[in-house]
Amino acid sequence: MFTLAMKESHQPRVNLPFLLASELEVLIDCSYSGALPLSWSCVFEVTSSALQLQYQPALSLCLDFLQQEINPHSCLDVASFAEAYEMTQLLEVAEDFALRQFYKVACTSKFKDLPAKQLLRYLNSHSLCVSSELVVFKAVVAWIQARPKKRLKFTKELMKTIYFPLMTFSEFKEVRSLNIWSEHNLAELYEAIFEDFCGPETAPQSQCRIYLPKQSLILIGGDQTSEDLGTRSISRELWFGNSLRNHTGIKKAMEWRRLAEMPDPGRFKHEVAVLEGQLYVFGGKKYYGTYDTLSSVYRFDPLQNSWEKLAEMQEKRCSFSVVVVDGKIYAIGGHCEPDYLESVEQYCSITNSWSANPTLPRKNDAHVAKALNGQIFVSGGLSNDYQCLASMFVYHPQTGSSYLANMLRARAQHCMEILGECLYAAGGITADDSVSVLDLLACEVYNPAANCWTAFTSLPVPHVGAGSAILEGKFYVLGGYSQEDYGDTTMVHRYDPTTQRWENVGKMPGPNNDIRASLLSLPPHLRL
Known part of the structure; x- marks a missing residue:
């Protein structure tokens, strides 16, 4: 059992310090007394060191923390960490959380740092849980506008993941009102999206998320x-x-x-x-x-x-x-x-x-x-x-x-x-x-x-x-x-x-x- 000292930092450090085995033993001794002070500010470093030293007691405690305390702010960091260290089960837990809590995850700053390939994989997944297509659209726009010069080229491919005919008229009014369409090279794409939304009544019935x-x-x-x-x-x-x-x-x-x-x-x-x-x-x-x-x-x-x-x-x-x-x-x-x-x-x-x-x-x-x-x-x-x-x-x-x-x-x-x-x-x-x-x-x-x-x-x-x-x-x-x-x-x-x-x-x-x-x-x- 461990006592959690939660902090606001959700950033895993790039240069992970190497903890000595003796230091890990101190942490384990703390855990036996009922107080292992893990937090998001140190858990990635401790997990990395436990992996390098193959120190199983510390590793088990860290993995328990990462899976039980995962949240919308930390899940993408956990996914990146798990992928870097080839931890398949932890990666599955983190990505599953991100997909099923997509609305909350898309509101975090970390979401805007996702690579295009990873974002497309999430948007095309059948595990993506969203209440409406407007949620997906707003997430895509926020990601593009975070770095427009580099990301506008992905707009057409990303918009293909959104089922515009499933939107209500009020939702599509929000789509139309966003200033992303002021980019001159997106005018043709908007016309295609509008035509898709206003298409024959039979088309939407054959579509669903x-x-x-x-x-x-x-x-x-x-x-x-x-x-x-x-x-x-x-x-x-x-x-x-x-x-x-x-x-x-x-x-x-x-x-x-x-x-x-x-x-x-x-x-x-x-x-x-x-x-x-x-x-x-x-x-x-x-x-x-x-x-x-x-x-x-x-x-x-x-x-x-x-x-x-x-x-x-x-x-x-x-x-x-x-x-x-x-x-x-x-x-x-x-x-x-x-x-x-x-x-x-x-x-x-x-x-x-x-x-x-x-x-x-x-x-x-x-x-x-x-x-x-x-x-x-x-x-x-x-x-x-x-x-x-x-x-x-x-x-x-x-x-x-x-x-x-x-x-x-x-x-x-x-x-x-x-x-x-x-x-x-x-x-x-x-x-x-x-x-x-x-x-x-x-x-x-x-x-x-x-x-x-x-x-x-x-x-x-x-x-x-x-x-x-x-x-x-x-x-x-x-x-x-x-x-x-x-x-x-x-x-x-x-x-x-x-x-x-x-x-x-x-x-x-x-x-x-x-x-x-x-x-x-x-x-x-x-x-x-």
Whole structure:
């Protein structure tokens, strides 16, 4: 463990001083006492010396610092350093950070020092994450105008990396207003760009900026209504979001692909978890009758594309919740007709066995549990008399439960995810004064440090029994239905905390009710 003495200098020194092994040993001795004074002003020098001396303890600490403390101001320095010393893994981390935080990186002074070849490589990458083409355009212009005499010759090649037809009219007005076009030899290029922007309506529809998230959003199981509304079907399918696509203006969509099929039977109202890169699927219902609740558990290995049947849960469960804490998986509450459950059980992957834990403070299903900083938070749900709950409590596997501040609205069949150090709850159902069950569009966020809930932007449409996940800092809510008209919600929405808005990210690929979602790292060949 090291204590970080952060400084404002983000410049790696060109002439790296050579530290003696005895000096490095002093640093390591400091680290064992809990205080290794690394900062951005010295970390490159210490890393260089550790590499030259092949002093592994110091090198490991430095690499941990470089990867954990990387930021928009330092990432390009880290990339240059890693490339110079042929440190492939560190280079990948630094460039990945630069591409996924491109808007912030493009605002730094270091960005303006990028070589043209490296900038073009970034702009052509499918890992480049931008909210709009205007972000790319402004970054290109800032880079050119930093050294116009040397860089104007790259303008045409750089502008080819920008999808101008995807801009809105207001965005293109900003393009037109910049003084870069006053250069007489760029007049012809501007005319070509303007013609591209104003081209036939069919042209923009065939264009999009493709972005590959580092992890894939996985959809598992669920059910859906047939087109004639006469039947429902239960799914065994797994789908994954291969890429996000920015289309014209604010139009966005997820590209979905089939990943696999679960072993029989298909299921809904089930639960999923990811542990050590493998996907676990628990319980749920296989049909709509009284005795159709499952206790079966399967594990999917994405590298081998194979399923393994594991030890069954001690109880059959649907509409329950699952969390992972310290390598153990906890199945919490739920429902098995005609009973609501207060039981909790724990799965050990090493022994492939389940064991009982202390019960919940009350019977509960259609709730959500999430693990944050080693604690299990449980929100809302339905009581055994089918009342929506506003409660929030921390469940302690060893000692039981402690109640926290109530939610602003009672809710069940909702979504809750961790974003930053807070818990975001969205959608589900609630009840009015006449005890009628209603769709709940209101959303709220819980701050554990303050033990309080605060409202945030409401959902645009009902999402009851939806799947949810956090992908790269955004809260995705996928599918579900409307309690009031029983219509399927076929859309995917995501909440961006920076803009405080919900965005429409296209349609679901298949089943949309009582699905479950998770993030999973997939092998590259599946994403080509």
